[in-house]
Structures are given as structure tokens and as C-alpha cells.
Amino acid sequence: MVYLTGDTHGDIQRFKQGKLRWLGKKDTVVVLGDFGFVWDGSAAERKRLDWLRKRPYTILFLDGSHENYDLLAQYPETELFGGRVQSLGGNVYHVCRGSVLELEGKTYLCFGGAESQDKDDREPGVNWWKQEMPSDEEYDTCRRNLEKVDYKVDYVLTHDAPSRFLDFTALALGESNRLHLFLDEILLKLTYEKWFFGCYHKDVQLSTKSRCVFCDVIPMGERRTGLFR
Template identity: 40%
Template sequence: MIYVTGDTHGDITRFKSPEMKKVGRGDTLIIAGDFGFLWDNSKQEAAALKKLADKNFTIAFLDGCHENFDMLEKYPIEEWKGGKVHIIAPNIIHLLRGQVYTIEKSRIFTFGGGHSQDIEFRRDNDWWEREQPSHEEIKEGIAHLRENNYKFDYIITHEPPASLKECLGVDVLERLEVHAFFEDIIKTCKYREWFFGKCHIDKHIPIKFHAVFNSVIPLK
């Protein structure tokens, strides 16, 4: 079974929540950005990563707006389930932007990254420009959409499309190239459901969209 949840921000207690008890041996848990367990290379962080590496399910995460990209990019790019990844541990996988993965026969398009609302407080300390998707990453994503005939089972992103930002009243004024790209995906692609983690709320936006945070939602 595949499950989707929202930002974990390096909080190991999230994996002890009643919601997480749904995830069992051999399952795949996809985190829609801001995994946060590769942040400061501390002993506490290493211990938390070891606990996650001991889980009997796969943790596959998109990057979000609060990641240490210097740490993430030290891992070599490899292939997993048909798309590019960083393999942090045998069961901890960083899903790269604009990739398509086939997991349990489901075709999933992923696109992490976005805009930090707290950028003014972090710019000189723990902010990375690479959190914002580049034009080249978007071009690669477009190529993969075309290769797959614009048909997917699921789309999972960190940021929501621009139109949903307005609907949810979240970060309304900020517009990146990736937001326009997501609007194009809405118009051109066929998919069953779209999940995003940026907004830190659990909300279904009919018919196909899900803002996800603490919920752990099965992909059926």
C-alpha cells in the first residue's frame, strides 16, 4: 500500500502518531516535502535517521522549503522505480523534481521545492536558493509529462497550484514559475488525485486535490 502525508520537519514523534500506525511492512510512505531529517548533521538527527532506517516500510520524500540542500546534494543521483532519486538509506529515498515513479503499479509524478514564507528571517542563516525550482527542472518535468502522454495516477507536490493558493488563502501574493507550471498540469494532464504538503492543513478540495499535513492518506 502507498500512503501520503505532509511535512514532517524532522519531528520523529510524527512517526509515533496513531495515523502512522496505518503504515506497515512493505508499504511506501510518501512525504510531500519538508522531510527535515537532513538539516544540521547533529547526533540527535543521526539517531532519528537511524530509527527511520530501521522501519519496515519505505519512506520516500519530496524536498520542500525547509531542507538543507547542501546535505541532500552530497548523495549521488541514482534511479529508483523509474525516476531519479537520492538514496539516503535503503528505505529512505529523496524523490527528485519532475520525476515519474511507478510504485505498486501506480504512476506518480512528483515535484518538490517552493517558496519559504519565512525567507526574510532565514536568508542569511539557513535558507538555500535551491529550494525554489529552476527553469531546467521544470523543463525536465515537462519532458516527463510528455513521455507519459500526460496520464498519471497521482501527482504529489510540495507547493499547490496557484489557483488553490487563492482558494486556501495561503501565501497568495507569491508567484513562482512552478505555480504557472502546475496550472498548466491541471489543464493538460489526466490524473486521479493531487496531493500537496506546503499549507500545513488537512483539507480535501473537491474533486481531486488534497492539502495534507498530519493525515496519512492511502492511495487506493
């Protein structure tokens, strides 16, 4: 079974408590950005990451605005699940922007990144990285991958959201940035069942097809057991 959850920000308790503690080797957890376990490279952080690597289930994560992109760049890139990922060792993988993954017979467009609202108060290379916003190449990679599937996927997983979603909520204030507009662009072309995103630290169902996720753990598809009633 595939499960979604929102920003973890390096908090190991999300995995030790609640639904995630019961998952097994046939399960996959996708974190919708701001994973936070690749941040300062400290001994304590490495210990937490090693613990995650030993979980029986697979962990995939999108990047957000709170990742150390210099540390993340050190991990090797490979083809897996039908798309591009970086292997962090064990069963932990970062999903490269624009990948279309196939998980349990369903297709997932994955696109991380977001702009830090407080970036002017952060220090480049210490707690802020310009790579938080996608590059032209990453936008183009996403377009090419969507063209291969005729702009049809089962699910869309992003860290930030199209401005068309945010305009009708209290999730975000201020002007749209380039990432919002890019997500608007693909939204108009895509055929999809549901769109999930993190970033805003709220668990909010926006419509029948869009949902903001934070602490919720959402099973995708039919449940195999009665564990999560």
C-alpha cells in the same frame, strides 16, 4: 500499500504514533515535502535519520522550502521506482523533482520545492537555500517526463500547489511565483485522478480531485485490513 502524509519537519513522533507505527515491509510512506531530517547534521538528527532507515517500510520524500540542500546534495542519485531518487541509506529516498514514479501499479508525478515566505529573515547557507525553488533544468525534466507518459498519471504529488488551487482558498496570500505558474501550466495539460500537496500545514479537501495534507495519513487505494477504519 502507499500512504501519504504532509510536512514532518524532522518530527520523529509522526512515525512513532498513529497509523504509521503499524506499517510493514510491503508499505510505502510518501512525505509531501519539508521532510526536515536533513537539516543541521547534528548527532541528534543523525540518530533520528538512522531510526527511520531501520523501519520495515519504504520512506519517500519530496523536498520543500525547509531542507538543507547542501547536505541533501551529498547523497547519491539513482534510478528506482521508475524515476530518479537520492538514496539516504536503508529504506529512505528523496524523490528528484519531475520524476514519474510507479508504485503498486499506479503512476505518481512528484515535484518538490516552494518559496519561503520569510526568506528575507533567513541566512543563506544556514537556514535558507536558493535551491528551494526549482531550476530551469528541473522544470524541463518534468516536462520531458510528462511527455513520455502523454501527460497522463494517476496521482500528482507536490509540495506547493498551482495558483488555481490557492486562489480559491485561504491557504496562501500574495502574488504567484514561478513555481505556482509552472504547476498551473501542467495542471492544464494533465490527465490525473487526484492531486495532493503539503506546504500549508492544513488538512483540507479542496475538491474531489485536490487535497492539502499536513498531519493526515492517507491510504492510496483499497485497504488490506481493518486497521484504519
